[in-house]
Amino acid sequence: xxxxxxxxxxxxxxxxxxxxxxxxIREQAGLTGTKYGCxxxxxxxxxxxMDGKAVRSCVLPVAxxxxxxxxxxxxxxxxxxxxKVQRAWVDYEVPQCGYCQAGMIMAVAALLKDKxxxxxxxxxxxxxxxxxxxxxxxxxxxxxxxAKA
Amino acid sequence: MKTPKIDRRSFVIGTAAVGAGLTLGLKIPFGASVVxxxxxxxxxxxxxxIRPDETVVVRxxxxxxxxxxxxxxxxMVAEELEADWKKVxxxxxxxxxxxxRKRPWGNFSTGGSRGIRESNEYVRKxxxxxxxxxxxxxxxxxGVPAAECSAANSVITHKPSGRTTTYGKVAEAAAxxxxxxxxxxxxxxxxxxxxxSIKRLDTVDKxxxxxxxxxxxxxxxxxxxxxxxxxxxxxxxKGFEAAKVQGMPGVKHVVPVGDSAVAVVAETWxxxxxxxxxxxxxxxxGPNAKVSSATIADALKEGLGADQAFVRTxxxxxxxxxxxxxxxxxxxxxYPFQNHAPMEPMNATAKYTADKCEVWVPTQxxxxxxxxxxxxxxxxADKCEVxxxxxxxGFGRRGAFHDYVTQAVRIAKQVPGTPVKxxxxxxxxxxxxxxxxxxxxxxxxxxxxxxxxxxxHMRLSGQSxxxxxxxxxxxxxxxxxxxxxxxxxxxxxxxxxxxxxxxxHAMRNTHVPPGFWRGVNINQNxxxxxxxxxxxxxxxxxDALEFRRKLMxxxxxxxxxxxxxxxxxxxxxxxxxxxxxxLAHMMAFGSYVAACAEVSVTGGDKVKVRRIICATDPGYAxxxxxxxxxxxxxxxxxxxxxxxxECTVKDGAIEQTNFNTYDSMKIAxxxxxxxxxxxxxxxxxxxxxxxxxxxxxAVLNAMARATGKRIRTFPLKNHGYQxx
Numbered sequence: 001x002x003x004x005x006x007x008x009x010x011x012x013x014x015x016x017x018x019x020x021x022x023x024x025i026r027e028q029a030g031l032t033g034t035k036y037g038c039x040x041x042x043x044x045x046x047x048x049x050m051d052g053k054a055v056r057s058c059v060l061p062v063a064x065x066x067x068x069x070x071x072x073x074x075x076x077x078x079x080x081x082x083x084k085v086q087r088a089w090v091d092y093e094v095p096q097c098g099y100c101q102a103g104m105i106m107a108v109a110a111l112l113k114d115k116x117x118x119x120x121x122x123x124x125x126x127x128x129x130x131x132x133x134x135x136x137x138x139x140x141x142x143x144x145x146x147a148k149a
Numbered sequence: 150m151k152t153p154k155i156d157r158r159s160f161v162i163g164t165a166a167v168g169a170g171l172t173l174g175l176k177i178p179f180g181a182s183v184v185x186x187x188x189x190x191x192x193x194x195x196x197x198x199i200r201p202d203e204t205v206v207v208r209x210x211x212x213x214x215x216x217x218x219x220x221x222x223x224x225m226v227a228e229e230l231e232a233d234w235k236k237v238x239x240x241x242x243x244x245x246x247x248x249x250r251k252r253p254w255g256n257f258s259t260g261g262s263r264g265i266r267e268s269n270e271y272v273r274k275x276x277x278x279x280x281x282x283x284x285x286x287x288x289x290x291x292g293v294p295a296a297e298c299s300a301a302n303s304v305i306t307h308k309p310s311g312r313t314t315t316y317g318k319v320a321e322a323a324a325x326x327x328x329x330x331x332x333x334x335x336x337x338x339x340x341x342x343x344x345x346s347i348k349r350l351d352t353v354d355k356x357x358x359x360x361x362x363x364x365x366x367x368x369x370x371x372x373x374x375x376x377x378x379x380x381x382x383x384x385x386x387k388g389f390e391a392a393k394v395q396g397m398p399g400v401k402h403v404v405p406v407g408d409s410a411v412a413v414v415a416e417t418w419x420x421x422x423x424x425x426x427x428x429x430x431x432x433x434x435g436p437n438a439k440v441s442s443a444t445i446a447d448a449l450k451e452g453l454g455a456d457q458a459f460v461r462t463x464x465x466x467x468x469x470x471x472x473x474x475x476x477x478x479x480x481x482x483x484y485p486f487q488n489h490a491p492m493e494p495m496n497a498t499a500k501y502t503a504d505k506c507e508v509w510v511p512t513q514x515x516x517x518x519x520x521x522x523x524x525x526x527x528x529x530a531d532k533c534e535v536x537x538x539x540x541x542x543g544f545g546r547r548g549a550f551h552d553y554v555t556q557a558v559r560i561a562k563q564v565p566g567t568p569v570k571x572x573x574x575x576x577x578x579x580x581x582x583x584x585x586x587x588x589x590x591x592x593x594x595x596x597x598x599x600x601x602x603x604x605x606h607m608r609l610s611g612q613s614x615x616x617x618x619x620x621x622x623x624x625x626x627x628x629x630x631x632x633x634x635x636x637x638x639x640x641x642x643x644x645x646x647x648x649x650x651x652x653x654h655a656m657r658n659t660h661v662p663p664g665f666w667r668g669v670n671i672n673q674n675x676x677x678x679x680x681x682x683x684x685x686x687x688x689x690x691x692d693a694l695e696f697r698r699k700l701m702x703x704x705x706x707x708x709x710x711x712x713x714x715x716x717x718x719x720x721x722x723x724x725x726x727x728x729x730x731x732l733a734h735m736m737a738f739g740s741y742v743a744a745c746a747e748v749s750v751t752g753g754d755k756v757k758v759r760r761i762i763c764a765t766d767p768g769y770a771x772x773x774x775x776x777x778x779x780x781x782x783x784x785x786x787x788x789x790x791x792x793x794x795e796c797t798v799k800d801g802a803i804e805q806t807n808f809n810t811y812d813s814m815k816i817a818x819x820x821x822x823x824x825x826x827x828x829x830x831x832x833x834x835x836x837x838x839x840x841x842x843x844x845x846x847a848v849l850n851a852m853a854r855a856t857g858k859r860i861r862t863f864p865l866k867n868h869g870y871q872x873x
Contacts (some may be wrong), residue, residue, distance in 0.1 A: 036494070
């Protein structure tokens with residue numbers, strides 16, 4: 001069993017404490033916006049926020065997330081109002097297949113919390129997610145746009 | 150624009166469903182009985198359903214996997230339909246429906262950059278036919294001639310009286326009409342939607358986590374499966390000790406899958422994977438257990454000098470020309486196996502009962518998935534159905550191959566009545582790929598005393614994709630797809646005229662299964678040819694652009710894109726300090742493409758690709774903003790490949806198992822990409838793949854200028870080069 005707070009909701013999940021947070025989010029909490037890409041924290045598709053920081057949930061045991069505030073892509077918007085990063089993603093038409101974008105958006109939202117006006121160098125250092133469609137040019141434009149929003 | 154004639158009951162376009170095992174013609178289902186969508190809305194024809202609330206549902210068979218095809222096809226239907234774009238939405242027909250209705254939607258295959266270029270005509274006709282019927286229905290209701298009516302933005306107007314009605318109001322009546330025998334398509338000059346950078350239709354759900362990919366699917370009572378196939382291709386399962394894991398949490402079944410794989414079926418996928426990792430499996434590795442990258446490379450090397458080879462192009466006397474040349478240049482290049490590595494690993498969900506087999510799968514080819522479902526289930530077509538789910542990338546892995554569908558059905562057959570979702574781990578995805586083929590090339594050229602290219606021999610040696618995948622498509626044993634970009638004519642025409650030319654292929658197949666990988670064979674052919682052209686220019690002492698131009702007078706469209714990037718880059722003018730430029734151009738998938746890369750190399754091994762200017766002439770540009778995104782994205786795929794990606798073989802198996810050994814570009818490494826979209830009209834070229842092939846040779850040519858060293862084997866990481 002694990003008690004998690006995901007997107008502000010306290011959940012009692014029937015899960016082995018060693019299970020990676022990613023799979024508890026997807027398979028026990030039923031939130032499938034967070035993706036599996038590699039399982040070894042290389043690609044960033046599984047990025048969520050834990051107490052406001054971006055973490056790669058595929059290598060994080062669910063036990064270590066207990067008592068923390070977990071935010072997934074489903075919890076980023078405020079009601080029907082998209083987060084400014086999501087808004088910029090729509091305006092700049094960032095996603096291609098879109099599979100990695102939940103993780104990319106969560107990583108960017110955390111970056112902007114730390115660095116509200118990131119330079120290109122900040123972006124290069126802070127965003128290390130893999131996108132095989134290759135959306136990086138739009139990702140960069142959209143980050144700068146979100147920073148101005 | 151010509152007026153196409155439609156024989157209304159048997160309009161047939163020869164679109165062979167390559168690989169699908171289904172070769173029916175394309176028939177637009179015309180008739181007086183109304184066909185209805187699931188929600189009861191009338192279907193005007195196969196492509197167009199109009200709901201009473203005015204929603205226009207455009208149905209197309211090609212798959213959207215990020216490349217924008219669905220939006221582009223909808224633009225084309227809506228253009229001829231005169232639909233209000235704000236009311237347009239899309240949906241996929243199912244392969245089962247398609248087969249039952251004699252393939253009204255044509256080819257489902259979404260590969261070869263064919264999505265738009267090969268379906269544009271029939272989807273536009275579909276839109277135009279529906280428009281004529283809607284207008285006729287309104288005219289009938291008013292008792293006026295249809296010729297007095299016009300349509301725009303889903304509104305029909307009777308011009309003399311000023312009366313108006315809407316598509317939603319006349320759809321029911323329109324669906325009962327006999328379709329027109331022929332329709333006139335618009336002149337491209339009249340296009341209002343085609344050619345505009347309209348926002349894609351599928352963005353919002355991708356930023357909220359709401360979009361359901363195959364891997365996200367949930368069905369009532371569904372179990373999850375993890376699988377391991379013999380890592381040595383061609384090997385089999387010798388045995389496995391199910392009892393060792395059967396008591397683990399969540400585990401329901403441990404089952405053989407065919408003769409080469411084992412799956413664990415559990416409540417959750419994570420439980421299935423943990424049990425699979427703990428499951429003792431012994432393999433019969435078969436005859437390939439000793440094969441390595443070195444033995445494969447040796448076999449290819451032998452082919453470079455072999456007497457026998459499949460000849461694609463032979464002009465003049467190459468051997469004589471090169472033997473008598475003032476200067477001879479020779480170089481050997483080699484290109485590795487590469488994995489598609491889409492972000493979403495392979496998966497499929499299947500539910501089997503004795504009289505129905507259903508499959509939900511992210512696929513580039515619904516019909517090929519359907520064919521795999523039929524074969525694996527043993528059920529006839531009317532008892533099978535495939536539902537296409539969104540793809541987390543395809544890049545060719547999900548087009549011709551549906552091994553994961555076969556596996557999912559085989560697992561589901563062993564738990565009848567229960568839906569089972571099979572998901573591959575990344576490790577499984579990496580070692581069970583359908584790899585970019587290995588290829589070597591020996592390039593030999595002869596220059597006359599003035600530095601003109603008088604003879605060129607391009608000897609390819611390596612794998613044939615067609616021999617492994619579609620042997621029926623070989624021509625007298627020759628795999629013409631091997632020669633993409635250096636063909637004498639067609640969609641992949643060589644852009645040079647060389648008086649003595651020989652292009653041939655010594656086919657050397659391996660046990661590692663090859664596949665169509667975004668760009669396919671033109672990726673390596675562009676490197677071989679365009680890097681060697683720079684080597685020849687250097688030997689001739691001629692500027693690389695001038696050297697090419699002298700060979701291109703009969704190839705004006707190739708030349709136009711090359712000139713466009715050279716002009717934009719300021720080729721011939723000094724670059725900023727430390728910046729070096731390189732060029733490349735090809736014709737690929739029906740489009741003419743060129744790139745000029747600007748590169749800096751610091752510390753001898755740190756390569757910064759600063760900017761790439763890319764030009765493409767795809768004939769018509771349906772949605773320029775999406776074309777720009779495909780260009781930039783294709784460069785990420787192509788540059789990741791040339792810098793980082795290689796699958797090596799040891800003891801018959803692929804060694805790389807995840808992104809820690811098979812890296813991919815990050816945003817820090819992304820060059821600034823500037824696109825020049827210059828559609829010249831009169832033909833339809835592809836978009837998703839063509840530009841990928843010019844990124845690598847343009848960068849390599851710039852690197853050679855920066856370092857004075859020519860690299861001929863890939864990836865560049867093997868030479869110590871890092872992309873920064």
